[in-house]
Amino acid sequence: MDEIIRKREIPPMPEGIRIQMASYGALPGQEISDISESGVQDIVKKVRTGKYHSVMMSPDEYNEDGYLIMESSPDLIFLQIWDAETETAWSCFDPALLDSDEEAPIEPSDGQSVFPLKCTMKDRELAAKCVEWYAHTCEPYPGMDWLKNTDE
Secondary structure, eight states, rough: EEEEOOOOOOOOOOOOOOEEESSSSSSTTTTTTOOOOHHHHHHHHHHHHTSSSSSEEESSSSSSSSSEEEEEEEEEEEEEETTTTTEEEEEEGGGGGOOOOOOOOOOOTTTTTBBGGGGOOOHHHHHHHHHHHHHHHSSTTSSOEEEEEEEE
């Protein structure tokens, strides 16, 4: 079941990094070894500038508890958070495309994934904020509207 969760007040950024794994693609050898505060700021900068077209982060090193995934093209961004405990997917979305069944023209880092066009956005700054927030909280960024999907 899809539900739109509206943005809300943004609390101060929590201290500390909660992710245990980060990569700039889905293939072996694309892991990011520095997930310190400065390393996360470097990831955020590379998302903001478009240098990273793909980012994956997880609160555990095997992605069993959940993850954030971002895949992008020069003009579209797919961003999704999976919470394994609640079996909930949080996706960015374009309100004008919610009824679309089209695939987004985004080349996936794993070479095979397909992304719904309705679950894309164009705002790299907002994507960078979502990535930074997730690194600190392992939760969806409260300053963005999300499309929440559960199996209910």
